[in-house]
């Protein structure tokens with residue numbers, strides 16, 4: 293995943309409408325089924341219109357450059373608008389329900405679930421599959437994002453902090469995240485998790501209204517690209533190291549109430565810190581949120597697991613397969629040695645050198661250069677974070693057989709730590725306290 297560099301965007305003076313991709317070409321769908329329980333839906337390609345009554349499934353299937361409507365003779369041009377007539381106010385489960393929508397693309401939690409979206413839609417035929425775009429105003433989008441990223445059971449001060457961060461992030465990345473596509477941002481972890489009104493509660497709508505129009509603004513008077521991730525594991529990272537460019541307003545910092553002095557870029561200090569009492573005074577640690585209580589606060593597609601400290605292991609076969617399938621080293625057969633390098637200030641490895649044996653018995657050294665690539669390499673789907681201690685097991689030929697990982701945090705570790713922000717809100721901190729803890733070089737400004 294390559295992040296676009298951050299643009300300098302001035303604070304807005306009014307809300308905006310968004311185009312959110314909810315079915316992408318890479319989902320490779322040739323057919324899509326949806327329905328609205330309460331309203332009629334008007335399908336139109338500019339030449340032809342068909343109205344679908346409430347409660348009736350509507351299936352559109354691609355046929356060459358046309359979209360065919362099931363149970364109807366209608367054939368539409370390659371782009372179609374889907375307008376919901378007599379729309380209701382934004383409310384839990386309001387809108388159009390789409391069947392089998394993909395969530396968590398490419399991550400270890402990928403699945404297909406039915407999801408309901410407010411607003412109107414466009415359907416396009418892309419080169420690899422259908423593209424469905426949801427047209428929605430920013431504030432409604434945010435109420436849906438905060439109830440998709442984490443559960444609506446989270447305290448209101450957490451929800452408000454997540455809303456201000458998500459609002460700021462969205463504004464900065466509207467133009468650059470998906471260039472040359474008929475949408476501005478996608479509905480998944482690549483941008484922000486957006487599952488429409490599927491998990492929405494009135495409390496999420498109220499939280500967004502309470503901080504309506506508020507953005508994080510940097511000292512140079514630009515909107516902060518307010519990155520966030522699930523759990524930092526104890527330390528927030530430097531965007532320059534993780535993404536390769538500076539993000540004004542963001543910096544490396546401890547997620548502890550009373551930070552201790554430690555240099556996590558050093559292997560020995562990281563290993564000592566990983567299981568120490570000092571690391572457990574972080575806001576994302578079980579001290580602030582006991583692990584048995586965490587599942588009720590997580591997003592519906594999150595995995596109930598250990599986020600602050602975790603263990604897993606990966607076989608050399610899986611790593612070789614990843615080198616062949618994900619990285620294009622088609623002849624990789626076995627791993628002789630693997631060296632993890634360049635730990636970041638939060639303890640995340642950002643580089644690895646892998647000595648491999650190819651199928652023709654030749655040897656080569658492969659260099660992996662980002663934390664994101666490392667995570668894609670070291671797990672069947674995606675390793676939770678690259679802040680880990682690795683224990684390498686060898687087979688009788690002195691080749692790598694498997695690697696055990698003892699890790700900290702989930703995600704890239706830049707910006708707001710969602711579980712830490714939850715921990716802060718549960719201990720009585722306000723959304724302003726939370727935002728100033730994670731984005732200390734910004735101010736909160738009401739722009740409309």
Ligand SMILES: [Zn+2]
Nearest residue numbers: 477478482483
């Ligand atoms: Zn995206």
Ligand SMILES: [Zn+2]
Nearest residue numbers: 524576709712
């Ligand atoms: Zn944290």
